[in-house]
Amino acid sequence: MEIQVQAADVTTYAGDALVVNLFEGVSAPGGATGAVDRVLGGILSDLIVRRSITGKMGEHALVHTMGRLPVRSVLMVGLGKKETFSPEAVRTATAVALRALRAGGARQVGSIVHGGGSGGLDPAVAAQAVTEGALLGLYRFQRYKKGENGAGEIETLVLLEKERTHLSALAEGVRRGQIVAEATNLARDLVNEPANSLTPRVFAAKAQEVARALTLQCEILTEKEMKTHGMGALLGVAQGSAEPPRLIALTYRGALRATSPVLGLVGKGITFDSGGISIKPSEGMEAMKGDMAGGAAAVAAIKAIAELKLPVSVVAVIPVTENLPSGTAQRPGDIVRAMNGTTIEVINTDAEGRLILADALCYARKLGATHLVDIATLTGACVVALGAVRTGAFATDRDLLERVKRASEAAGEKIWELPLDEEYEEQIKSDFADIKNVGGRKAGAITAARFLTHFVDTTPWVHLDIAGTSDTDKEKGYSPKGATGVMVRTLVELARSFVDERKKRR
Ligand code: BES
Ligand code: ZN
Ligand code: ZN
Numbered sequence: 001m002e003i004q005v006q007a008a009d010v011t012t013y014a015g016d017a018l019v020v021n022l023f024e025g026v027s028a029p030g031g032a033t034g035a036v037d038r039v040l041g042g043i044l045s046d047l048i049v050r051r052s053i054t055g056k057m058g059e060h061a062l063v064h065t066m067g068r069l070p071v072r073s074v075l076m077v078g079l080g081k082k083e084t085f086s087p088e089a090v091r092t093a094t095a096v097a098l099r100a101l102r103a104g105g106a107r108q109v110g111s112i113v114h115g116g117g118s119g120g121l122d123p124a125v126a127a128q129a130v131t132e133g134a135l136l137g138l139y140r141f142q143r144y145k146k147g148e149n150g151a152g153e154i155e156t157l158v159l160l161e162k163e164r165t166h167l168s169a170l171a172e173g174v175r176r177g178q179i180v181a182e183a184t185n186l187a188r189d190l191v192n193e194p195a196n197s198l199t200p201r202v203f204a205a206k207a208q209e210v211a212r213a214l215t216l217q218c219e220i221l222t223e224k225e226m227k228t229h230g231m232g233a234l235l236g237v238a239q240g241s242a243e244p245p246r247l248i249a250l251t252y253r254g255a256l257r258a259t260s261p262v263l264g265l266v267g268k269g270i271t272f273d274s275g276g277i278s279i280k281p282s283e284g285m286e287a288m289k290g291d292m293a294g295g296a297a298a299v300a301a302i303k304a305i306a307e308l309k310l311p312v313s314v315v316a317v318i319p320v321t322e323n324l325p326s327g328t329a330q331r332p333g334d335i336v337r338a339m340n341g342t343t344i345e346v347i348n349t350d351a352e353g354r355l356i357l358a359d360a361l362c363y364a365r366k367l368g369a370t371h372l373v374d375i376a377t378l379t380g381a382c383v384v385a386l387g388a389v390r391t392g393a394f395a396t397d398r399d400l401l402e403r404v405k406r407a408s409e410a411a412g413e414k415i416w417e418l419p420l421d422e423e424y425e426e427q428i429k430s431d432f433a434d435i436k437n438v439g440g441r442k443a444g445a446i447t448a449a450r451f452l453t454h455f456v457d458t459t460p461w462v463h464l465d466i467a468g469t470s471d472t473d474k475e476k477g478y479s480p481k482g483a484t485g486v487m488v489r490t491l492v493e494l495a496r497s498f499v500d501e502r503k504k505r506r
Contacts, residue, residue, distance in 0.1 A: 001138065003131055003157045003178065005170045010160045011039050014070035015108030019097045022048065023082045023118075024055035031117040032160070033076065040068055044076055056080060057089060058096050058477075062104070071110065075101055079114060087121065088412035090114045090129035095137020095478035102138060102154050110158045113170060123166040124173035127159060131177025132184075132489070137478040139185050141192040176308065180492050183304035184485035186210075190296035191470065191483030195272035195289040200320040203271060203292065204246040207299050207318070211250055214306045221247035229339055229366075231319075231359035236336040237352045238321040240276055240329025245321035247360065249367060250299065252306045255313040262313045263498055264369025264459075265302060265491060266360045268353045268376035269295030269320035276323045276349030277331055290483060291353070293470035294375035295320060301491035312498040317364040319356040323349070335433045339363060342454050343433040351437045353378045354451045361455040371400055372461040373494065374452065375487050381444025382418075383468035388476075390416040391469045391486065394449035397460030404462050407493035413486055415464065424450045 010018060010032045020033040027048055029037055037044040043063050047053050053061040057080035064073050077097040080089050093114055101109055113130055115121035121129070134157055161170055190198060190206065198206075204220045211218035223244055226235055231247070238245035248269070255262075270291035274280060280288070295318035302316040330336070334346045336355070339362035344355065353376050364372060382392040391408075393415040395401035401417065408415045427439030427447045435454060439447025449463050469486045472479050479485075 001134065001154055001157060003134065003159070003174050005127070005159045005161065005167055005174060007162065007164050007167055008160050009035065009162050010110065010112060011035055011069060013110035013158065013160055015110050015156070015158065016071060016106040017073045017075060017101050017109050018069065018071045019075050019077060019101070019109065019111035020044070021077050021079050021093060021112055021114050022053060022055040023079050023085070025081065026055060032112045036069070036074055040065060040074065047076070053078065057092060060097055060100055062100070079119070085115065085119055087115070087125055087129035090121070090126060091133035091136065091412060092477040094130050094133030098134050098138055098154060098157070102151050105151055107152065107155045109154055109156070110160050113159050113161055116161065116166070123169040127170040127173030128177040130159060131174045132181045133478050135178065135181035136184060137480070139188060139480055141189065141482055179307045180304050180489050183300040183492070184488040186303065187293070187296040187300035187485040187488050188483040190299070191290045191293045191485070195322070198271055198292070199243045200246045200269070200271055200322065201244065203269060203295070203320050204248050207248045207250060210299060210303050214303065216302065216306055217251035219249040221249070229363065230337065231339050232337040233344055233355040234319050234321065234359040236330045236334065236346065237276070237323055237355050240326045241322040241324045243322050245319070247363065248299070248316070248318040248320060249363065250302050250316040251367065252302055252314045254305070254309065254311050256311050260313055261370045261498055262315060262368045263495055264364035264367070264372045265298040265314060265316045266357060266364050266372060266374040267295035267298030267316065267318045268292065268357055268378065269318040270353060270356070271320060271322050273323045273350070273352065274325060276352060277325045277329050278348045278350040279325055280350060287471065290471050291377050292320065293377050293466060293483065293486070297375045297485070297487045297491065300485065300488045301495070304488065304492045305495045308492070310495055310499055312495050314495055315364055315367045315369055317360045317367065319360040321356060323352045338455060340455060342435065345430040345433040345436040347436050348438045351448070354437060354448050357452055358455045361452065365457065365459055369459065372456055372459050373404065373464065373491065375464045375466055375491070377467045377470050378465045379445045379448045379467055382465040385418065385445055386416055386468055388468045388472060390414040392445050392465035393417045394420050394446070394463040395461065396420070396453060396456065397462070400460040400462050403497045404490070404494055407497060408490045410493045411489035413490045418446055418449070420446065420449055420453070
């Protein structure tokens with residue numbers, strides 16, 4: 001879909017359909033919606049008076065213009081209450097409106113920049129949110145379906161703004177929105193792709209493709225190099241599979257000075273998690289093709305950061321392997337040695353994410369990361385604690401966590417901090433090795449995070465457990481069913497917070 005910005009009055013737009021909006025509680029629409037209402041002889045305000053639409057988030061009403069406007073139909077979408085209005089409301093309303101119009105066969109759509117007028121948002125922020133809502137909300141994964149089902153695509157979205165002085169800010173917002181939404185959709189594609197297609201080698205090749213297009217530095221480690229680096233924890237997980245593992249390391253050097261911080265993004269890349277010898281129940285196991293969502297988010301985020309040419313330096317490290325049972329698979333009771341020398345007793349082979357992250361965190365530090373953020377579909381316990389609403393967050397550094405929190409708020413991707421108290425350490429003490437990979441039934445998300453602290457040394461670190469948020473079993477705002485691409489936009493916003501202050505003020 002092409003997204004354009006045009007200096008024009010909404011009433012002059014000549015495509016298939018026009019999107020206008022309504023705040024909850026407003027009975028006489030003003031601004032651009034008011035102008036459309038007047039041309040339509042008050043049809044919109046009549047719908048409001050008759051309470052056919054009240055302006056609640058997600059509500060929408062379609063009216064046919066019967067030749068009174070150059071478009072065939074006008075869709076009025078609810079923005080919710082003015083008091084709680086935010087870019088997140090713009091994303092959701094845009095997604096709802098455009099999905100409804102696509103289902104009705106619209107190809108050329110014009111829209112108000114929601115929030116730009118009485119909403120009080122900065123025009124660039126509003127345009128970015130509309131763009132994100134459109135591209136994310138219209139996303140579909142249908143490469144394995146025959147062509148005939150589903151409506152066609154919306155070809156063009158035109159953002160209409162009569163205030164000429166806002167145009168360049170709007171265009172900039174659209175550009176940013178396109179970059180981050182397309183990156184998020186790349187992450188969704190990778191997560192939705194089945195494991196027979198997205199093997200570790202294929203994942204690595206896709207990362208290489210991303211790197212080539214952007215002149216990012218790309219290093220792909222094979223088993224031989226993993227052995228040289230002493231990555232026994234990653235190799236232990238990989239040894240059960242006939243597919244060889246890979247470790248992807250992408251580097252973007254955007255920072256202006258050699259002494260600038262380096263943000264390390266470490267993403268779990270299990271292309272299929274059967275549990276290994278500690279095999280999972282078969283019901284629902286197909287969802288474990290998405291156990292590389294953290295890795296996909298890391299690749300997508302560094303891609304967007306590079307496309308935005310942010311003056312920051314970032315390394316993305318993604319350990320990629322399958323976790324399968326076989327005659328060569330690792331057994332419960334096995335002891336492996338991670339890259340930093342820490343020995344681990346593998347009690348449960350299904351707690352494999354923390355094992356591969358152990359070596360990847362060490363490797364990210366070796367590559368010069370001064371700040372670490374890992375993203376992982378790590379524990380079912382996190383799903384029990386926070387459900388599908390919030391991503392679990394753990395931190396060894398308050399400042400880094402505050403940055404991540406602010407970024408997640410701007411992105412509309414909710415997180416919630418869980419504790420990391422020293423007392424939980426007791427649960428992962430091993431009789432035979434330095435630590436063990438599971439800590440019993442209690443506080444499973446926390447003991448997993450505690451395990452990871454053994455591999456970050458003193459580097460400021462935040463861990464994001466996306467087990468509950470990386471996919472959705474029902475359409476949710478601008479996230480269709482399936483992979484959400486969660487945390488891609490948060491990570492891009494986070495990188496923005498590392499742009500040095502002098503540069504920012506310019
Ligand atoms: N990939 C799973 C975690 C998961 C569960 C992700 C549900 C998404 C949805 C992880 O590797 C795992 O199996 N964790 C175990 C750990 C346990 C054995 C300590 C779990 O959470 O059950
Ligand atoms: Zn597992
Ligand atoms: Zn897993």
